[in-house]
Amino acid sequence: MQLRMLYLKQEDVIKAGVLDFDAALKDIEEVFRMMAKGEVVMPPKVAMDLYFPDGSPKGHLVAMPAYIKSLGIAGIKWAAGFFKNPELYGLPHGMDIIVLSDPESGRPLAIMDGTLITAVRTGAVAGVGAKFLAPDGASVAALIGAGVVGRAAGLALCSAMRGLSEVKIYDLKEEKARRLVNELPVDARSVRSAEEAIRDSDIIITATTSHSQFVKLEWLKKDCLCIELGKNEFEDSVILNSGVLVVDYWEQIKARSWVSLTRLWRDGLLNESRIKSIIDVVEEGRVEGGGLRFFSPIGMACEDLIVAYRIYRTAREKGLGIELSLWEEPYWA
Amino acid sequence: MQLRMLYLKQEDVIKAGVLDFDAALKDIEEVFRMMAKGEVVMPPKVAMDLYFPDGSPKGHLVAMPAYIKSLGIAGIKWAAGFFKNPELYGLPHGMDIIVLSDPESGRPLAIMDGTLITAVRTGAVAGVGAKFLAPDGASVAALIGAGVVGRAAGLALCSAMRGLSEVKIYDLKEEKARRLVNELPVDARSVRSAEEAIRDSDIIITATTSHSQFVKLEWLKKDCLCIELGKNEFEDSVILNSGVLVVDYWEQIKARSWVSLTRLWRDGLLNESRIKSIIDVVEEGRVEGGGLRFFSPIGMACEDLIVAYRIYRTAREKGLGIELSLWEEPYWA
Numbered sequence: 001m002q003l004r005m006l007y008l009k010q011e012d013v014i015k016a017g018v019l020d021f022d023a024a025l026k027d028i029e030e031v032f033r034m035m036a037k038g039e040v041v042m043p044p045k046v047a048m049d050l051y052f053p054d055g056s057p058k059g060h061l062v063a064m065p066a067y068i069k070s071l072g073i074a075g076i077k078w079a080a081g082f083f084k085n086p087e088l089y090g091l092p093h094g095m096d097i098i099v100l101s102d103p104e105s106g107r108p109l110a111i112m113d114g115t116l117i118t119a120v121r122t123g124a125v126a127g128v129g130a131k132f133l134a135p136d137g138a139s140v141a142a143l144i145g146a147g148v149v150g151r152a153a154g155l156a157l158c159s160a161m162r163g164l165s166e167v168k169i170y171d172l173k174e175e176k177a178r179r180l181v182n183e184l185p186v187d188a189r190s191v192r193s194a195e196e197a198i199r200d201s202d203i204i205i206t207a208t209t210s211h212s213q214f215v216k217l218e219w220l221k222k223d224c225l226c227i228e229l230g231k232n233e234f235e236d237s238v239i240l241n242s243g244v245l246v247v248d249y250w251e252q253i254k255a256r257s258w259v260s261l262t263r264l265w266r267d268g269l270l271n272e273s274r275i276k277s278i279i280d281v282v283e284e285g286r287v288e289g290g291g292l293r294f295f296s297p298i299g300m301a302c303e304d305l306i307v308a309y310r311i312y313r314t315a316r317e318k319g320l321g322i323e324l325s326l327w328e329e330p331y332w333a
Numbered sequence: 334m335q336l337r338m339l340y341l342k343q344e345d346v347i348k349a350g351v352l353d354f355d356a357a358l359k360d361i362e363e364v365f366r367m368m369a370k371g372e373v374v375m376p377p378k379v380a381m382d383l384y385f386p387d388g389s390p391k392g393h394l395v396a397m398p399a400y401i402k403s404l405g406i407a408g409i410k411w412a413a414g415f416f417k418n419p420e421l422y423g424l425p426h427g428m429d430i431i432v433l434s435d436p437e438s439g440r441p442l443a444i445m446d447g448t449l450i451t452a453v454r455t456g457a458v459a460g461v462g463a464k465f466l467a468p469d470g471a472s473v474a475a476l477i478g479a480g481v482v483g484r485a486a487g488l489a490l491c492s493a494m495r496g497l498s499e500v501k502i503y504d505l506k507e508e509k510a511r512r513l514v515n516e517l518p519v520d521a522r523s524v525r526s527a528e529e530a531i532r533d534s535d536i537i538i539t540a541t542t543s544h545s546q547f548v549k550l551e552w553l554k555k556d557c558l559c560i561e562l563g564k565n566e567f568e569d570s571v572i573l574n575s576g577v578l579v580v581d582y583w584e585q586i587k588a589r590s591w592v593s594l595t596r597l598w599r600d601g602l603l604n605e606s607r608i609k610s611i612i613d614v615v616e617e618g619r620v621e622g623g624g625l626r627f628f629s630p631i632g633m634a635c636e637d638l639i640v641a642y643r644i645y646r647t648a649r650e651k652g653l654g655i656e657l658s659l660w661e662e663p664y665w666a
Binding site for chain 2 (some may be wrong): 107324
């Protein structure tokens with residue numbers, strides 16, 4: 001008997017609604033609540049780090065399996081992130097493939113481009129973080145990095161925080177910042193430095209590949225939320241002085257020695273009892289008040305899975321994509 | 334710019350030579366030698382175990398990434414193994430998808446059915462094990478289980494051990510054993526019990542889903558090799574009395590509490606210093622002499638990867654499969 005699966009290229013994933021940020025925010029908040037209820041099976045993701053012959057980091061390939069019991073869906077994201085792709089090959093930094101599987105039989109249901117899903121769900125995680133962690137009355141946001149993830153984060157932030165009065169955007173390439181200014185549905189402007197964007201902002205989102213910890217504590221307002229989507233963008237004093245420290249999956253972050261939080265914890269400078277999970281934050285409700293808050297999500301397979309499953313169902317309804325056979329007739333059946 | 338990948342269904346994988354057991358044996362031996370040279374990056378595979386509502390095991394979904402530096406290829410197998418598929422859904426027990434990726438840019442090169450590749454490489458591992466571990470003068474083999482993996486193991490064994498005089502096959506379903514009798518290129522016969530197959534055999538391969546440790550020490554010749562492809566088929570005394578104990582990836586086996594070897598080790602009955610790696614065996618050469626030998630491979634991602642990469646190259650040469658676009662034009666590039 002033929003085994004058929006749906007194949008969705010990026011254009012199909014778009015037609016199936018991946019750029020609907022309201023839906024993505026709903027997905028992410030929902031999967032966090034499912035995690036709180038123990039409905040998500042998700043081993044830590046497994047990364048292979050690759051290096052150039054000179055020993056400098058080339059990129060990584062990451063396997064991210066998950067299973068959401070209450071939705072009855074399992075799957076994996078196979079994620080590539082290669083730092084020099086744009087300049088070396090004219091390829092994006094990230095390229096992802098998602099396979100969805102039926103958790104009753106293990107049969108594959110769909111294979112799809114996961115590249116935009118990754119960007120959108122990462123942006124939506126920042127959006128959910130802002131909704132629950134922004135200080136009271138937050139209205140000005142800074143976005144550092146207007147690449148694929150930065151754009152998604154900007155769009156998700158505007159969906160999550162309808163009361164924003166201004167978004168200041170900085171990118172090393174001004175043209176990228178300007179393009180995003182025009183995409184955002186709020187007052188937005190391109191500024192000349194990270195510092196200019198960050199000073200006087202209530203919410204700061206960094207989405208860069210920098211490891212230089214360029215954001216200084218002295219630039220920050222007393223009451224503000226820092227969301228670190230890259231992993232080493234804020235100087236250590238920002239982390240150490242934050243009253244609220246939130247991550248998504250501490251066990252997964254702990255395994256990555258190059259993350260600032262991990263290094264501070266390993267060096268004994270940060271007690272892990274101070275670290276809260278965004279899952280608990282969403283369960284307990286918005287963190288009211290002010291002070292310095294720091295949110296550093298590393299990304300979780302269940303986020304990809306819930307978005308990919310919605311895309312899959314919409315694609316089925318709309319008749320998008322093509323059918324592939326895994327086999328026409330299994331050999332040795 | 335469009336990003337294209339090759340898609341190969343099972344029929345294409347067959348046309349590209351997956352059933353060439355000589356080639357598979359060569360691949361497996363080669364990848365073991367590459368591992369010895371440190372050319373293989375392979376984190377332990379990550380499994381999600383799934384259960385029926387009554388708590389009994391339903392199956393597992395396993396992520397198996399690997400990267401072979403000397404071949405310049407990376408990839409992942411997403412493997413499903415669901416115990417009751419044949420009776421519940423008319424689907425095979427195992428269904429696998431393999432994605433190959435370029436380790437320079439991370440771009441996906443191909444997606445293919447990995448179901449037959451899994452069976453064939455597992456059989457080939459048993460074949461390589463027999464070549465290096467069978468006692469001197471081995472000529473009679475027993476094969477318990479004539480399912481997908483058992484058939485592959487029988488065929489691989491006949492390729493690896495050209496001097497075999499007889500293969501005795503037992504399966505709970507006699508019809509399956511008989512069918513395999515006709516496929517094997519040596520004298521083979523179907524027998525009425527596991528005991529009948531095993532008594533007087535020099536090489537015993539078990540390829541069942543049984544966890545009942547049905548193979549008894551008293552059935553075994555003084556000089557013989559036991560190859561356990563299921564994971565709990567030999568009674569503990571067989572393992573404990575073996576003079577040569579070989580696995581493929583001890584760290585990976587150790588993580589699986591339900592494997593006999595792991596249980597014996599955890600219970601303090603087996604010192605792990607007694608366990609040898611097949612990688613070292615292949616490096617050091619055939620283990621001459623006799624006595625009781627036990628080989629229990631759990632399967633490694635690099636085995637799938639080397640076979641899948643050969644299939645991919647052959648498919649490209651022969652123009653097999655279809656081209657898929659991951660995207661026509663990447664959004665937000």
